[in-house]
Amino acid sequence: MGGIRAVRTAKRLTGSLVCAAAACLTLACGRASNGQEAERQDPELERKVEQLLPRIEKFTNLPVRRRPEVRRSSAQTLEAYLLERLKAEYPGDTLAAVAEAYRAFGLIPDTLDLRQLLVDLLLEQAVGYYDPGRDILYVRDDAAPLLVDAVLVHELVHALQDQEADLDRLLSSLPGNDQRTAAQSALEGHATLAMLSFQLNLGAAGLPELSPEMAGALVGASQFPRLAEAPAIIRDPLLFAYLGGARYVQRLWRNQEGSPPPLGIWLPKSTEQLLHTEKILEIPDIPLSLSIAQPQDGWRVRYARDLGELEIRIYFEEHLEHQALAARAAAGWDGDAYALVTRDGRQALVWYTAWDSQADAQEFADAYRAAFRARFGETEEAEELVAGGRRAQLERLSIDGTPVVLVVESDADVQVARPPELRIGAIGG
Numbered sequence: 554m555g556g557i558r559a560v561r562t563a564k565r566l567t568g569s570l571v572c573a574a575a576a577c578l579t580l581a582c583g584r585a586s587n588g589q590e591a592e593r594q595d596p597e598l599e600r601k602v603e604q605l606l607p608r609i610e611k612f613t614n615l616p617v618r619r620r621p622e623v624r625r626s627s628a629q630t631l632e633a634y635l636l637e638r639l640k641a642e643y644p645g646d647t648l649a650a651v652a653e654a655y656r657a658f659g660l661i662p663d664t665l666d667l668r669q670l671l672v673d674l675l676l677e678q679a680v681g682y683y684d685p686g687r688d689i690l691y692v693r694d695d696a697a698p699l700l701v702d703a704v705l706v707h708e709l710v711h712a713l714q715d716q717e718a719d720l721d722r723l724l725s726s727l728p729g730n731d732q733r734t735a736a737q738s739a740l741e742g743h744a745t746l747a748m749l750s751f752q753l754n755l756g757a758a759g760l761p762e763l764s765p766e767m768a769g770a771l772v773g774a775s776q777f778p779r780l781a782e783a784p785a786i787i788r789d790p791l792l793f794a795y796l797g798g799a800r801y802v803q804r805l806w807r808n809q810e811g812s813p814p815p816l817g818i819w820l821p822k823s824t825e826q827l828l829h830t831e832k833i834l835e836i837p838d839i840p841l842s843l844s845i846a847q848p849q850d851g852w853r854v855r856y857a858r859d860l861g862e863l864e865i866r867i868y869f870e871e872h873l874e875h876q877a878l879a880a881r882a883a884a885g886w887d888g889d890a891y892a893l894v895t896r897d898g899r900q901a902l903v904w905y906t907a908w909d910s911q912a913d914a915q916e917f918a919d920a921y922r923a924a925f926r927a928r929f930g931e932t933e934e935a936e937e938l939v940a941g942g943r944r945a946q947l948e949r950l951s952i953d954g955t956p957v958v959l960v961v962e963s964d965a966d967v968q969v970a971r972p973p974e975l976r977i978g979a980i981g982g
Contacts, residue, residue, distance in 0.1 A: 598623045598692060601705055605751075609709050612747050612757070614812050621683075621712040623705070626691035628676070634684070634691075635675050639668060650856035654893055657902045657962070658860075658868055659928050660786040670783060674791070677779045683708040685721040706751045710744035718816050729842070731861025732980065734790055735824050739815035742798020749799075757806060763799040768792040785867050793863060797827045808834045822980050824863035825886055841888035841907050841955065842980045848894050848903075848973035855893040855900065862886040865906070865917075872924035882920030885913025887955065892973065901963035905975045907955050914956035918947055921960060939965055952977055 602623050610617045626634075639648065652667040661667065681692040681704035690708045692701060714720055720740070727733040742763075750757055768789065780788060798815075805819055806812040813819055821827050823840045832838035845857055860868065862883045869879035891904040908914040926932055929941030938945040944965045950957040952975060961969050 615713040618716045683711040707748040735821040738794040738798035741794040842978040843890035845892040846974040852894045857892040885909040904960040
């Protein structure tokens with residue numbers, strides 16, 4: 554009987570996850586909007602919020618300090634909000650620089666318009682969103698009635714998180730790409746569990762453990778064509794925010810009495826902690842904070858960021874087409890930083906990765922060489938790889954006792970004689 558119930562629950566869970574993606578994808582924790590207009594009130598939505606809040610308060614273990622407002626929103630207002638959010642999060646030409654970096658890693662095609670893709674993805678799926686700057690929850694006018702309760706539950710969880718921790722200030726204070734992805738994933742996972750529990754009429758203990766491997770259930774080409782065709786480096790972190798985040802919260806609640814919300818000491822500081830939850834729940838492993846100094850010899854930094862274990866895993870999955878090998882090559886990550894550097898119209902990618910052990914560093918270096926050959930063609934095993942018009946230099950380092958791998962990749966006729974130095978610090982605990 555237990556096995557039959559588990560199968561039935563899993564089938565219902567898959568359907569509910571599809572609804573989750575349609576209802577809430579990536580909008581819950583955006584920056585505050587300065588131009589968002591409340592379109593119209595809806596007494597029925599307000600009544601539902603009043604009914605739902607006591608149940609959500611109990612499930613999330615977060616107090617209701619004030620009742621969030623709820624409004625109906627048009628698709629046009631949603632699009633304006635998205636554009637405003639993208640502009641705030643990626644000012645100036647930052648998003649163009651992000652696209653350049655992902656192209657340098659071979660993760661998106663040269664022709665991709667990243668800004669338009671992000672807007673299209675969000676418009677394709679978003680039915681509702683919570684604006685923390687105004688403490689208003691928006692539901693689209695054209696939302697299917699089946700999805701309205703789900704999106705209300707999901708976004709009300711974000712409203713309670715915001716009352717507890719000020720989401721806008723919290724997320725904007727996180728400097729790293731990986732650290733922000735980890736925090737957003739925990740917050741999204743928290744809201745996803747509440748929504749699924751509500752939809753399936755099950756307590757948290759009755760839900761089977763969610764897993765990032767269930768992502769295929771959310772990417773039906775007929776339902777979400779833009780999501781299905783998006784590059785993995787864009788698609789997979791979006792889906793991981795729900796599934797990886799939800800799995801983490803489920804394990805947190807099994808590990809800690811009182812089902813604490815994923816805030817404060819339980820807010821993850823890296824995707825490593827979500828991929829390997831024992832690194833926050835059992836023996837905490839705080840990654841290093843890496844940054845790249847200003848280059849020399851006339852080079853300048855065009856853009857600098859980090860990938861993190863999740864995106865490094867995606868990098869190897871894309872180029873090696875072997876999930877297990879990709880997971881092994883990314884495991885043991887202890888921090889990374891990359892910079893696009895330019896001089897006289899030429900560009901190079903400088904990428905430092907730090908590792909828990911020398912063996913982890915060697916495994917990464919070996920996987921990188923294999924990925925380079927898969928991308929550009931066969932090359933001799935050496936510290937300098939040259940093939941297909943590209944060059945990569947690898948150097949194994951030890952900085953303050955930390956195993957580090959330096960990669961400098963560029964066109965074959967470009968050479969960075971003195972790569973910029975690496976600075977190592979600690980992420981605040």
